[in-house]
Amino acid sequence: MPSPYPHLPFLAWPAQWREHGLRGDLVAGITVALVLIPQALAYAKLAGLPPHIGLYAALLPAVVAALFGSCGQLSTGPVALTSLLVGASILPLGATAGGDLVGLALLLALLSGLIQLALGVLRLGWLLNLLSVPVLMGFVNAAALIICLTQIPPLLGLAMPHSDHLLVDFVRALGGLDALQPAAAAFGVGSLAVLVGLKRLWPRLPGVPLVVAATIALSAWTGFAAQGGAVVGAVPAGLPGFSLPPLRPELIAALLPAAFVVAMVSFMEAASSAKLICGRTRQPWNQDQELVGQGLGKLAAAFTGGLPVSASFSRSALNYANEARTGLSSLVTAAFVLAALLWLTPLLWHLPKPVLAAIILQAVAGLIDTGVMRRAWRASRDDGAAAAITFLATLAFAPNIQNGVFTGLILSLALLVYRGMRPRVALLGLHEDGTYRDRERFGLHHPHPRLVILRFDGPLSFVTAATFEDAMLGAARAQESVRVVLVSAAGINAIDATGLHTLASLVERFHGQGQKIAFCGLKKQVIDAMERDGVWTRISAHSNYRTEHQALDALQPALAAAGPAASAPAP
Structure with missing residues (x-):
């Protein structure tokens, strides 16, 4: 049944609360918050930004996206794939912006949010469907592999150089094994092993917050930071202030193609979660309204010191598994993030950075799905070739992975025309x-x-x-x-x-x-x-x-x- 408030979805929440109660939303919100807070720190690091930027992106942007999105179970905030795109887009422009990477992230959030908002208001969401599923999966698999490669050195306490050739950087990082820090490697590898073990043996336990709490305590007790270990350090306490992206024409022109990629890929991730969840709950889902919600969420990030956000597949699934029905669950999650910013930031000081790398690796490993590419090849050689070419192009262009998306988009359109010419x-x-x-x-x-x-x-x-x-x-x-x-x-x-x-x-x-x-x-x-x-x-x-x-x-x-x-x- 269509919502009676298609443009203001939150007005329909009270009716669902009367029917289903509030318990599911409250439990889901608390559960997701325990996962989101450490993930937000880790994904900000993945984007090349200070950790607290991830917490800012998990606050007001999550609330705005929940209020105006059409799927109540979506959990919006920092996500791995979008964060990787952000880092790939802003790091090459750091010198042009005078080293202001945060300002570039704000501008990228503004531009990608405006693109999504415009597509939603004009009801042009169908344009994002031009990227075929095989091509998208080729990109996602390559991006997940790239994320894993970028996180292995910090997992071991090694420095990861940054140049225009990711694979060369990875080899150079591993070439410095003589500088490996045993304590850092122990925190990183040990945390990853525990996270994987908990997920397999006790999947209902909140593995991420348990590991974070344990490693913070162990780091403080052993004096990991005093021994030269990399920790998160000081996280600014309090609410984010009003921020204004640097509206310089040369920066806007340089980031506009990347903003289109971020808008497209982040919404594909949100749409895949929404379609799956709404299909199971039999709730209506409006693609254009979701574009409006996700676009407004990015705009909120642009003016509150965050980075471009998207809906997380894993956190949305967690919302669904805990029987969330409306966006109230996201508001509860945001309330816990707010509490963390106001009172818990001193506790994060001792969090080892290798643990953040372990959190990213454990979360991103689930994105790798080669079976989808094999099925695409069996269904159609054209689709299989397009997925493989997109995968290889994304790896070849890394760290500028947005070029891999453009390669995939051109392939999708070329295949569309080619097939159309041969009825x-x-x-x-x-x-x-x-x-x-x-x-x-x-x-x-x-x-x-x-x-x-x-x-x-x-x-x-x-x-x-x-x-x-x-x-x-x-x-x-x-x-x-x-x-x-x-x-x-x-x-x-x-x-x-x-x-x-x-x-x-x-x-x-x-x-x-x-x-x-x-x-x-x-x-x-x-x-x-x-x-x-x-x-x-x-x-x-x-x-x-x-x-x-x-x-x-x-x-x-x-x-x-x-x-x-x-x-x-x-x-």
């Missing part, structure tokens, strides 16, 4: 079940020595007109005495000016050869276009048939009057 065309024969089916596939005969039936499965447009013309000329030569080519047109859903021009030319050409074109199964919108163009008056006598059987019965006199079989002139 299925078949010559039909009478099957034993009484229907007309593909002659070649079923080994059938033509229904009449002077008639050929051609089925065209696609719109007759500027993209397919050449294919239609070639198919018609081939059908005219399919038998030596063809007098009529009957087009089974149930699959033709539309026709444009190029299609009409091609059809008119074929009518003239066939007439000059002593042949006719007939249609059966034409749809109303196609006939209307033919009438407006004037071509209908030239073909209507033999084009108003509903089925192949009706057409054959009606065309029998014309076929008999054609006289003895004779070879049709070569078109």
Whole structure:
């Protein structure tokens, strides 16, 4: 049932509270907060920003996205994939911005938020569907692998250099194993092992907050920071102040392509979560309204010192598993983040940075799904090749992984056009079940020595007109005495000016050869276009048939009057 408040979804929450109660939202909000707070610190680090920026992004942006989004279970805040895109986009521009990476992140949040908001308000969310699932999964798998590579050195306490070649940086980092800090490696590897073990053996336990609490206590007790270990350090206490992104034209121009990628990829992540959850709860989901909510969330981040946010698949699943029904769960989560900012920041001082790397690795490992790419290859070689090319391009361009998305987008559009230019065309024969089916596939005969039936499965447009013309000329030569080519047109859903021009030319050409074109199964919108163009008056006598059987019965006199079989002139 559609929401009575499609543009203000939060007004419908009280009705759901009366029906389902508040317990699910409250429990889910607390549970997600325990995971979100350490993740926010880790994902800010992944973006190359101070840890507290992640907490700022988990506060007001999460509230705004929950209020205006259409799926109550989505948990908005810092996420791994978007954070990696943020880091890849702003780090190369650090010198141009005078080292102000936070300002660049704010500007990126502003631009990507405006893009999403505009798409949602103008109801253009369908444009984001141009990125096919195989291409998206190729990118996600490559990005997840890149995140893992970037986090292995800090997991071991090694410095990770930054250049234009990620794989070279990774090899250089591992080449410095002589500088490995045993204590840092113990914190990192030990935390990762515990997180993986807890997830497998006791999945209902809150592994991330337990590990964070334990490592903070152990770090303080052993004096890890005093021994030269890397810790989070001072986290500013209190609420974030009002921030204004640096609105410099050269920075806007440089970040605009990256903002489009962030808007597209982050919404794909949010949409995948929303579709899955709403499909299970049978709640309505509005793609354009979700774009508005996610866009406003990014704008809130831009003006409150955060980084671009998105809906987290894992935290949203946690909301769903704890029976959250509305965005109140996100408000509860934000309240705990607020409490952490006001009173708990001193406790974070001793948190080892290798533990943050372990949190990222454990969360991101779930994004790697090579099975999706294998299934795409089995379904279609084109899709499989597109996924593989996107995967390799993303790795090759790393750390500038936004170029991998552009590669995938171009591939998606190219495949769309390529497939559109090659609609299925078949010559039909009478099957034993009484229907007309593909002659070649079923080994059938033509229904009449002077008639050929051609089925065209696609719109007759500027993209397919050449294919239609070639198919018609081939059908005219399919038998030596063809007098009529009957087009089974149930699959033709539309026709444009190029299609009409091609059809008119074929009518003239066939007439000059002593042949006719007939249609059966034409749809109303196609006939209307033919009438407006004037071509209908030239073909209507033999084009108003509903089925192949009706057409054959009606065309029998014309076929008999054609006289003895004779070879049709070569078109």
